[in-house]
Structure formats: C-alpha cells, structure tokens
Amino acid sequence: MGAKRKKSEGEELLNEGEKENDKNNENISKKMKKEILPSMIKNKEKRSAVHAKLKHQKKVEKRKKLKARDAAEKRALELGEEPPARMTPRTIENTREPDETVCRPDDDELFAGNDADEFSSILKQGCAPKILITTCRFNSSRGPAFISELLSVIPNSHYYKRGTYDLKKIIEYAKKKDFTSIIVVHTNRREPDALLIIGLPDGPTAHFKLSKLVLRKDIKNHGNPTGHIPELVLNNFATRLGHRVGRLIQSLFPQSPEFRGRRVVTFHNQRDFIFFRHHRYIFETKESKGSDANGKKAKDAKSEKTSQQKVITRLQECGPRFTLKLVSLQHGTFDTKGGEFEWVHKPEMDTSRRRFFL
Amino acid sequence: MQHDEVIWQVIRHNHCSFMAKIETGKFCRNPYNVTGICNRSSCPLANSRYATIRDHDGVFYLYMKTIERAHQPNQLWERVKLPRNYEKALEIIDKNLMYWPKFLVHKTKQRLTKMTQMRIRMRKLALKTREKIMTTPRKEKKREARREEKAEKAAVLDKSIEKELLERLKKGVYGDIYNYPADKYNEILDKEQLAADDIEEDEEEAEIEFVEGYDDLEEEEDIEDFGGLAVNKSSLDDDDVGLDDNDDEETVAVDHKRVRRESSLALRKLGNDEGGTKPKKKARVLVEILMEDRRQSTESVRGVFASFRDCEQVHRQSQEFLLSLIDRVATC
Numbered sequence: 001m002g003a004k005r006k007k008s009e010g011e012e013l014l015n016e017g018e019k020e021n022d023k024n025n026e027n028i029s030k031k032m033k034k035e036i037l038p039s040m041i042k043n044k045e046k047r048s049a050v051h052a053k054l055k056h057q058k059k060v061e062k063r064k065k066l067k068a069r070d071a072a073e074k075r076a077l078e079l080g081e082e083p084p085a086r087m088t089p090r091t092i093e094n095t096r097e098p099d100e101t102v103c104r105p106d107d108d109e110l111f112a113g114n115d116a117d118e119f120s121s122i123l124k125q126g127c128a129p130k131i132l133i134t135t136c137r138f139n140s141s142r143g144p145a146f147i148s149e150l151l152s153v154i155p156n157s158h159y160y161k162r163g164t165y166d167l168k169k170i171i172e173y174a175k176k177k178d179f180t181s182i183i184v185v186h187t188n189r190r191e192p193d194a195l196l197i198i199g200l201p202d203g204p205t206a207h208f209k210l211s212k213l214v215l216r217k218d219i220k221n222h223g224n225p226t227g228h229i230p231e232l233v234l235n236n237f238a239t240r241l242g243h244r245v246g247r248l249i250q251s252l253f254p255q256s257p258e259f260r261g262r263r264v265v266t267f268h269n270q271r272d273f274i275f276f277r278h279h280r281y282i283f284e285t286k287e288s289k290g291s292d293a294n295g296k297k298a299k300d301a302k303s304e305k306t307s308q309q310k311v312i313t314r315l316q317e318c319g320p321r322f323t324l325k326l327v328s329l330q331h332g333t334f335d336t337k338g339g340e341f342e343w344v345h346k347p348e349m350d351t352s353r354r355r356f357f358l
Numbered sequence: 359m360q361h362d363e364v365i366w367q368v369i370r371h372n373h374c375s376f377m378a379k380i381e382t383g384k385f386c387r388n389p390y391n392v393t394g395i396c397n398r399s400s401c402p403l404a405n406s407r408y409a410t411i412r413d414h415d416g417v418f419y420l421y422m423k424t425i426e427r428a429h430q431p432n433q434l435w436e437r438v439k440l441p442r443n444y445e446k447a448l449e450i451i452d453k454n455l456m457y458w459p460k461f462l463v464h465k466t467k468q469r470l471t472k473m474t475q476m477r478i479r480m481r482k483l484a485l486k487t488r489e490k491i492m493t494t495p496r497k498e499k500k501r502e503a504r505r506e507e508k509a510e511k512a513a514v515l516d517k518s519i520e521k522e523l524l525e526r527l528k529k530g531v532y533g534d535i536y537n538y539p540a541d542k543y544n545e546i547l548d549k550e551q552l553a554a555d556d557i558e559e560d561e562e563e564a565e566i567e568f569v570e571g572y573d574d575l576e577e578e579e580d581i582e583d584f585g586g587l588a589v590n591k592s593s594l595d596d597d598d599v600g601l602d603d604n605d606d607e608e609t610v611a612v613d614h615k616r617v618r619r620e621s622s623l624a625l626r627k628l629g630n631d632e633g634g635t636k637p638k639k640k641a642r643v644l645v646e647i648l649m650e651d652r653r654q655s656t657e658s659v660r661g662v663f664a665s666f667r668d669c670e671q672v673h674r675q676s677q678e679f680l681l682s683l684i685d686r687v688a689t690c
Contacts, residue, residue: 091512092512093512136489137489166486166487167487168487209502211502211503211506212506212510233519233522233523235518235522259531259532259533259535260535264519264523266515266519266522268513268515268518268519270509270510270512270513271505271508271509271512272509273505273506273509273510275509275510275513275515277515277519279519281519281520281523283523283524283527311524311527312520312524313519313520313523313524315516315519315520323506323510325502325506347498350498350501
C-alpha cells in the first residue's frame, strides 16, 4: 500500500513533469515522424518518389508566397499606401565580415594620410604620369599582344625590352629618366600571369595575379580606343588597403580626363578581385512615356513629369579585359628580401568566405 | 686478398647498382668516381688504388684509397684538404700522388680544374638575382578560379559602370557636353529669359556689340566644323560652367535660342565651344566666376574636403573620384 502510495505520489509528481515532457516529446516525435528525410529511405524508387513530392511541395509553397507578396504590393499601391517593404536577398556582400579598416567619409586621418603618401604629388599637382612597361626575362605568345594593348589603354606609356637587367637596375634607370611608375608583365607558360606595379621614386610595389585575359581581337563588336585621356572609375575600394591600391591605380592615369573622348577605364573591386574593363560610352535619351521633352514644348510646360525621359548609357567594349588579385603590397620599391611588406596574401586568409581585404 | 679483375667481372657483367646507362654512354653514379664514366680504370670499386676529388661546402678534398687499408672499409678513404689557390692545390696533388699511375693523376687534376670552374660560376650566379618559382597547390588554384567566376557574376560590371556614369552625369561632372535633365534645363532657360529681358531693356550698346560678336562666332563655328578642334577645347569646358550661369548671359541666351531652333547635341557642343573661344576677351571675368562657383559648390562639402581648397582646377578631379569612392563606401 505504502509502496503503491509512494508510487502514486511519485507518479503524480512525475506525471506533472512528464506531461510537459510528454507533450514536447509528442511534438518532437510527431515532427520526427513527419520529416522523414528522403535519404533515410533505402528503396530507390520510393525514395525518389518522396523526394520529388517534397520538391514539388516546396515549389508550390514558394509560388504561393510570391503571389501573396505581389498581391499585397498591388493592393497597397492601389490604396495609395506604401507597399510592404521588399525583402533584401542575403548576399555575400551583405554578410561580409565587419572590417575595422573600412574607410569612412568623415575620416580626417585618411585625408591627412592621402596628403602625405607617395601618390599625392601626382594626384594633386597634376604632374603627368609616365609609365614604363616591361616584361620578365622570357616573353612569348600572348605577352607582346597584351603589352601593345596596355600601351593603347594607358596614356603616356612606353615599352622597353627587358634584356637581362636586374629589376633594381631598371628602377634606377627609370628614376633617372623621370618615370612615375613601372609595370612589369610576368609571363608563365606562355600566358601573362602577373603584374607588378612599382611606383617611383619610392612608391609602393604591388604584385597582382593576372587572370582571364581577353584581348581586344577576341571581343565581339569591340571598339577602337582613341587617343583621348580616359576617365577612371574605381569601384568598391572600401578598406584602407583598398583605398591605397585604388590610389596607386589612379596614379597611373593623368588626372585631367577628356570627357569629349567618352572613354572610360574601370577597375571594379568585387570580393578582392579587381576587374578591368575599357569602354567607350554614349548617353542616350530614351522616352518611356509621353512626348519629346526637348525644344519649345519644354519651355511651355515647366513641370512635366508625365513624359518620363530616361537617360541611359550605352557601352561599347574596347581594349583588353582581365582580372587582378592582389598578392602583396610592399612599401618602397621592389625589394623582396629587405623590403617591408604592408600586406601579403597568406592561404590562411582564405578560410572564411565572407572576409575580404580590399 | 684483393682481386680487382674478379670484382670487375662480377660488377660489369652481372649488375652494378651505380651504373646508369643512357643513349650516349654508360655512367657511374658512385660519388667517389673521378671521371664519372663506367670504365675498368675509372671504377672505384674495381681499383684497389684510387684517388678522387670531392667538395664539401665549397672546400675541395683529395681522397685516396690504397690497397693496404682494403680490409678496413671504415678507414678506407684518406682525405687531404686542398687550398683555395688552384696552383697550390695542383702542387699538393702532385705531392700526394707522386708515384701513382699517370692516368689517375691526370684525371684527378682534370677533375680539380672542372670543379674550380664550377665553383667560380656558382659564386657569380649567387650574386645575381634569380627568379624563384613559387608553386601554388592545385586545390588553391581551382578555388581561386571558382571564386573569381562568382565574383564576376556578382559584380554585374556593365550595369555598375553605367550606373556610375549616369551618376556622374547627374552630378554635373561633364559640364555642358550633354543635355541637362529636362527640369533643370527648363529652370535655367526661364532664368536666362528673364535676365536677357532685363539687360535688353537697359543697354542697347551692349546689344550692338553682342550682335557683332555673334557674327564672328558664326564664322568661327564654321572653321570648327572642318577642324578637329573639339579635343583642345575640352580643357576650356570647365570654364563654360561658369560662363553659362552668370555674366555672359547675352552670348548664352543666343546659344540657347539657336539650340531651341535646332535641338541637336552637336550644335550645342559647338555653341559651348564658341563660348570657350572667347576666354581671352573676358579672362578676368571668367576667373572670378569660377572662383565664386567653386566656393558655392565646395561649401557643401567643406567639412569633408578641407584639405583640398588650394588648386581648384586640379582638385576637382580628385574630388570627383573621392566622392565616387565614398559613395561606394556608403553603399557597402
């Protein structure tokens, strides 16, 4: 009896505790029962059938959601209210690891640094940059073609054959002849492989890995560049390091672009890859609604917003196309043994997919 | 007992692990071999009296083997350090191998010569810079290629370039080269209309002057049609921003009138060129306008670009680039 009572008491206590647990367990078990993964079924036919069904279900759900969203937006627009906020997709750029070296617009230190760095003399005073292009000791196949295209892209650039001179000797020679930077195109296995940009007189040395080179003749409908000084577009150089690299690239080009030439050279940084493009552009007006807004009619109707006149740009690609990736940035001119490296790429930096340095 | 013949027969005809046979001949890989060729007289195993030269860390040693120590393989090879000086080394070889067969002495001396030459060349090369080949593991190369593809797709390059150019157009970086957006265009038109009316009422002499100038401009324009002077005028386009807005209302009004009749981009360009060709006459005025304009535009960004006040013309470009950079930062 006592034992029974104890049991019953114990049971009651347990029961109370267990009830909740039971509920949880039931829920969990129910869930478990519902969600048998297709991979747990051993029979192939049955497994594929279940998998297909699951997929179809998911698709249907997604479509339903989308329709509901669209309907909600439409309704809101009709009513005159604001449509519900659009969800932004999650991208790698959105979820980038926060970096404390990102440049902020109110950073005085950055501008002070800019004034004091090696490029300020070229970028401010506007002394024209003079570029020396050369190669590694063995040059073959696509190398010379690439170099001739580089010569057309970068104004005021000269090509000299490498010979067997030491790079340090070449730097001295260039300093004497008043060059502002040296570009060395390195070839490996008959393909241009790396780019070394050395600023002078004591500018930094940036070593880039070159890939995906497409020459002008291989681009369909390519345009031919003129001799005008091009515009520069540098996108997404966010961190301090990126800013520095951006300024290095900027110092290769003269600072007074000729807008009439309608030439634009773009260095676009995305996830630490710098994409180089060279286009000729033209602005065109595209009328989506209503009449022409030019001329006399515009004079009469001041606030004419019904005729939506969009201005669009059209681009024609000319010149080579390639991507660069920074391998190392060294303070001072080329000196691998004694130089101070500001940034070196190490394989352990690649471990996170959301961490970028430029 | 040392039976060289027997050893040679066994080695040569059966198997010697040091022999390397290639199409040009048979070579001996034994480190103690003087000539490097697999021969009866050059085999260090099949000759009980043998001498050779070996180098260790750039120092040459003369190694000698005699039949008296043949039963003590541990102490078989006797070595003598040779001096750096080539002639002295030769003398020492002569001294040590005095009554040895001529063949061995000759070959040893040859080997010494060869090795000194090699040593000199290696030292010279070490001074020069040599390219070092760094290899990356294949896994990393593939990973980089994959990431590059995805980055390129994420970059949407054409769109981003077009967007950037349109932004620059809206900001007015290009000045007067292209059409203004319609609203601003209208505003300015109206402003100039009013201003032109005012001036016409006040000064008639000014009108007369202006008319003459207009005729000249027309001729100049024709010349420009034939000549490719557009390129040179680009630097003066910056002046045009000031021109259009303030003092030269008369010429500008005329330009706008002409444009209204034949609204085309090209004429507009040339119209601006005409304005640009007259800087000398009104140089002082132009500069003042520029200064005023710049101050107005810089005041808005004064807080940020305090350091760039000095030389406006040159700094304008860097301003633009920095603005675009900062825009990028803001959006990132």
